Amino acid sequence: MKHDCMSYQKDMEQIDSNIKERVMECYESFEDTKYSAKDVQDALAKEILSPSDFAALLSSAAIPFLEEMAKRGQKETLKHFGNSVYLFTPIYISNYCENQCVYCGFNCRNKIQRAHLDTNQIEKEMMAIKETGLEEILILVGESRNKSTLQYLGEACKIGAKYFKTVGLEVYPMNSEEYAYLRKCGADYVTVFQETYNVEQYEKVHLGGHKRVYPYRLEAQERAIMGGMRGVAFGALLGLSDHRKDAFATGMHAYYIQRKYPHIEISFSCPRIRPASGTDFQVYEEIDEKQLLQVILAYRIFMPYAGITVSTRENRNFRNHVVGLGATKISAGVDTGVGENTEEEKGDEQFEIADGRSVDQVYHELLQNNMQPVMNDHVLL
């Protein structure tokens, strides 16, 4: 019998917070048909948007106003970030996974080439990345606590902090004291995608493993903050469920966290589901670029001070344009396989990428487009 996705498993920390309930209420309360063109226009006329205005911008009624939203998004981005665009790259150090996510290439039931870099290999990979001029790294692993232990992640963070000024983590959710340990090892921020805030769909697509536990995942950002991380990132995998409801819940999740922890740097990731090897998962809905842009712009206008990351799931043309309108951070020189920078040990990719440009190419194209690439925005103390 499968584990109830709403019940915590043994050793999972339960925190005293009502943010989870409030976010779940937000997900349920969003009704696309409730919003009119007037609601969208009223929202765009305001300087500071309410949650209800944010919902209007995410609704179908806002689609005819995409140009107006883009103009407002551009204005807000310029006001808060100038022409700056931050660059980083992900490094996949292990693709072993204990979860069964039906849409993901790393699913433990998939027969893919698995790889797990040791500390020497991680260091070689990071040295190769450092040569590109990047100053920020995002460490990723498949979600296997047994293979990628806390100590293993700690060592990876220490190596990361040796070569880079900012170290991000996109790893399995953990308890606050474990986040505190990784913070001490050099980690700066934590990204956790809830994937979908729809409990029923969440249960359907996460068949096994720790990830099946919905509330533990939803509270990961708060535990990371309790562990001392200086920033947290949010994201829903758009296309896994109703993308408007998921984007609304994602924004409100960040909104409540920001209100409770005003010193924390907030950012959004905006992934659309991509084809992955070993899966024949049928997406709930195909998200086109127009819908994706609507989500990015709604985030930008609702929380103009938040960072927004657009990954290489999106193509060069989209990424080149969206940086001036809403996105503030993009990856470059990306490969989603394990050990790709030195080819010491190769593991299969998590998903297919759509923009394979090198760091140099991204850097110079940003300059050509009158944007200012920024490698570092943090002093490591």
Add this chain to the structure above:
Amino acid sequence: MKTITKDPLVIGGHTFSSRFILGSGKFNMDLIEAAIEHAKAEIITLALRRANTEKNDNILNHIPKGVTLLPNTSGARNAEEAVRIARLAREIGCGNFIKIEVIRDSKYLLPDNYETIKATEILAKEGFVVMPYMYPDLNVARDLWNAGAACVMPLGAPIGSNKGLCTKEFIQILIDEIELPIIVDAGIGKPSEACAAMEMGAAAIMANTAIATAGNIIEMAHAFRLSVEAGRAAYLAGPGRVLNMQGEASSPLTGFLEEAK
């Protein structure tokens, strides 16, 4: 007769002829040099967190010689972090000037006055020329003064907002009461607002977003220079009196006293 050239800005014993400080945070690097030139800025701020990139373009390569670097502690969330960033800035050769920014609010980016006072006290004792960014509060300004600040930098409006002198009345109190240069730091969006602040008696203006996000950066840098100079000249000249409500009657109300004679 007093002239602008004989009216230097003195901060921590250092003399400047320009009263416009340029922020560098939102510029494309290739425009920084031209903006400095057209604004006639002699002090430029830079965020240390942006300055220590090892490869690719480094902002330090775009700042002309002779311009005073004013590293800021942006990114610091408490006094301890601000102090560490300041020391790091000095170690890497950015000089003794330090603009303290302690912010623990990611939404409005309002400065934490309490932590700013603590950092000012420590850094002033270590010989830094401390320029603290603060929310305009008279008691805090007095504490900063006592702690050894070289000037006080109140915000006109939230940083980056271009909303102008929202805190005008409170800045005026600081100008009237604090015997240090009062430099209006954040929120100035238009040259007219810079001019207004200078007319009030502000010692200098700092701006970044207003220029970096302008349609023509070079022209706006030039416009700010003119407005700061005009405002300062007007302050020194002593503005004419402003009449309230109505014009003044040309026949004196006390004329009847003469009529009786």
